[in-house]
Amino acid sequence: MPWAIRVPLLPDESIASWLARVALTQGCDPLSLTGSIWPKWRVWTIDIDRGIPSERLRILSEVSGESAHALAAAGLRDVAETICSKPLNAKLVWPWILAIGSRNRRRHGGLQYCSVCLASDATPYFRRHWRLAWHTTCSIHGTALRDRCHACGAPLEPHRLSAEDTHLATCARCRADLRDAPRGAFSLEAAAFQKVADETIQRRGGSFGGLQLSAGEWFNTARFLTRAVRQAGGRGGSRLADALRLVGGSIYGEASPASGLPLELLAVEERASLLGAIHVLIKKGPLELDRALRMSGLSLRSIHAGQAVPNCIIDVFYPLPARRSRTIGRREKRDSAPKPQHVVMAAWARLQRKILAKDLG
Numbered sequence: 001m002p003w004a005i006r007v008p009l010l011p012d013e014s015i016a017s018w019l020a021r022v023a024l025t026q027g028c029d030p031l032s033l034t035g036s037i038w039p040k041w042r043v044w045t046i047d048i049d050r051g052i053p054s055e056r057l058r059i060l061s062e063v064s065g066e067s068a069h070a071l072a073a074a075g076l077r078d079v080a081e082t083i084c085s086k087p088l089n090a091k092l093v094w095p096w097i098l099a100i101g102s103r104n105r106r107r108h109g110g111l112q113y114c115s116v117c118l119a120s121d122a123t124p125y126f127r128r129h130w131r132l133a134w135h136t137t138c139s140i141h142g143t144a145l146r147d148r149c150h151a152c153g154a155p156l157e158p159h160r161l162s163a164e165d166t167h168l169a170t171c172a173r174c175r176a177d178l179r180d181a182p183r184g185a186f187s188l189e190a191a192a193f194q195k196v197a198d199e200t201i202q203r204r205g206g207s208f209g210g211l212q213l214s215a216g217e218w219f220n221t222a223r224f225l226t227r228a229v230r231q232a233g234g235r236g237g238s239r240l241a242d243a244l245r246l247v248g249g250s251i252y253g254e255a256s257p258a259s260g261l262p263l264e265l266l267a268v269e270e271r272a273s274l275l276g277a278i279h280v281l282i283k284k285g286p287l288e289l290d291r292a293l294r295m296s297g298l299s300l301r302s303i304h305a306g307q308a309v310p311n312c313i314i315d316v317f318y319p320l321p322a323r324r325s326r327t328i329g330r331r332e333k334r335d336s337a338p339k340p341q342h343v344v345m346a347a348w349a350r351l352q353r354k355i356l357a358k359d360l361g
Contacts, residue, residue, distance in 0.1 A: 002062070002063055002064075002065060002228075003022070003026060003063055003064060003065070004026065005025055005026060006064070006065045007021060007022045007025050007026075007064070008066065008189060009054065009066060009070060009074055010121075010123070010125050011129065012127045012128050012129060013074060013126070013127065014049050014074060014075075014076075014126055014127065014128040014130075014131060015052070015071060015074040015075050015257050016047075016048050016049050016126070016158070016159060017126035017127075017168060018074060018157065019033065019034065019048070019126070019159075020158040020159050020161060020168055021123065021125055021168055022064070022315075023161075023163075024165060024166065024167065024168070027163055028060050028163050028275065029161065029162045029163050030044065030158070030159045030160070030161065031044060031105070031159070031160075031177075032163075034312045035101055037059060037060060037063060038056055038059065038189070041056065043103055044105045044159045044160075045102055045105060046102060047099075047100050047110070048075075049075055049076050049128070049131060049155075050075065050076055050077065050080075050090070050097070051075050051076075051077045052071070052072070052092065055069075057071055057072060060335045071327035074128065075128075076094070076097055076128065076131055079097070079132065079201065080094045080095070080096075080097055082201060082204065082215050082216070083095055083096050083201075083215060083216060083218040083219045084216065085217075085220065093262060093264050093265070094264070095219070095222075095223065096132060096133045096134060096178075096219060096263070096266070097131060097132065097133065097264060097265070098110040098111070098131050098132070098264055098293040099113070099262075099264045099265055101265070105159065105160060106157070106160075107155045107156070107157050108155055108265075109147055109148075109265070109267070110131065110147075110155070111126060111130065111131065111147065111155070111156040111158075112127060112130040112131070112135065112146065112147045112156075112268060113130060113145065113146055113147075113156065113169075113178060114130075114140075114141055114145055114146075115143075115150075115178055115179055115181035115182075115183070116140075116141040116143060116183065116334035117138060117140065117141065118119075118136065118168075118169040118178055118179045119169075120176065120180040123167065124167045124168045124169035124178075124179065125168055125260060126156075126158065126168065129198075130145065132226055133263055133264050133266075133271060134193060134194050134197040134198075134271075134275055135194055135232070135274065136186065136187065136190045136191075136194060136268050136271050136272035137186040137187070137190060137191040137194055137272070139191065139194070139195065141183075142186070142215055143183040143184055143186060144185060144186040144187075144268065144272070145268050146178075146181055146184065147267060147268045149171040149176055149181075150176065150177065150180070150181035150182065151171060151174050151175065151176035152171060152173055152174040152176065154171060154172070154173040154174065154278065156171070156172075156178075157172040157173070158170075158172065160172040172219045182309065186272065187199075187273065187276040189275075189276030189277070189279045189280070190271075190272040190273070190275045190276035190279070192276075192279050193275045193278065193279040193282070194270060194275070196279075196282065197222070199220070200218050200219070201215060201278075202217050203215075204331035205218065207282055207285075208221055208282060208285050208286065208312060208313075209282075209283070209285010209286055209287060210285060211285055211286060211312055217310065217311070217312055217356045220310050221282075221310045221312055221313065222278060222282060222308065223263070224277055224307065224308075225281050225282065225303045226263060226274055226275070227277040227299075227307055228240065228244070228303060229244060229274065229277045229278055229281075232244050232276065233277075239296045239297060239298050240296070240298060240303065242295035242296050243289075243292040243293050243295070243298055244281065244292070244340070246291075246292035246295060246296065247280065247284050247288050247289055247292045248280045248288075249279055255329070256313060286312065286315075286316045289313065289316055290316040293316065293317075293320060294320075298320060303317055303320070
């Protein structure tokens with residue numbers, strides 16, 4: 001049967017936000033609502049924003065009064081398919097889409113918010129673009145996005161709210177009002193990258209220097225550069241770091257140490273630091289990068305480290321020597337030497353994630 005109260009989708013609202021908001025409007029918790037729609041489907045154990053199977057989408061459309069097309073458009077698949085040139089794998093992290101890290105109904109992260117947006121909403125809700133990994137700033141209110149409760153530090157889990165909660169801007173763990181979170185300073189460079197990335201999605205293409213690329217090629221190139229910048233940040237005195245500075249880019253790791261986690265699992269502050277670092281590289285383009293690499297005497301192996309080189313810059317990298325010449329002599333034993341900081345930080349980040357997963361389980 002159709003719901004007693006129809007709750008329309010709001011502009012740019014994610015499907016997960018809408019379902020949780022519908023539940024509170026109907027006077028029940030999200031788990032009870034989805035259990036009545038799909039009795040045998042544990043929908044909150046997966047990332048529903050990544051898509052709903054067609055038959056289940058049809059059922060949802062019938063009870064809600066919303067068209068199946070509008071409901072599908074509230075998901076993330078269309079953006080992910082624009083970005084990714086390969087078929088999307090339901091079991092893997094999607095490139096540039098924040099991963100929620102589900103463990104049963106508990107989450108590790110993956111959802112961001114602007115407290116000013118939530119405070120200005122007549123009915124608070126979560127935007128679809130807050131799930132995009134390149135979004136670190138609210139372009140409307142000029143404040144950094146948050147991915148944790150400002151009061152207790154818990155990840156956002158609106159699907160775990162209860163019927164007594166009156167709105168989505170509530171922390172499911174401590175019940176703090178997310179609208180009270182103070183504004184945070186944001187990175188101008190990360191905000192500039194965000195603007196360019198959004199325009200690339202809208203136009204289905206973007207510029208790398210003066211080179212025009214499809215949206216998929218542009219994001220693939222940006223991803224390659226993030227790996228190069230992270231690699232340079234782990235070795236601040238390396239030739240790669242020197243080359244990137246010659247182009248005018250900052251080095252990720254100088255202000256914020258690299259954790260070793262994929263981009264889609266990084267905290268918002270780390271993503272802002274990383275994406276801000278590659279903004280200048282994207283703007284300058286392959287010719288400036290080529291000049292800096294040659295001046296630094298880099299080898300091909302030291303740059304791509306086994307990752308596929310995007311076609312648009314393959315001509316920049318492959319003329320470089322395969323490897324730098326080595327001074328012949330006895331290799332020093334380093335087994336007893338202290339591990340580099342970036343190696344320690346990466347191991348620490350993985351350990352913290354394992355501990356969090358155990359605590360949430």
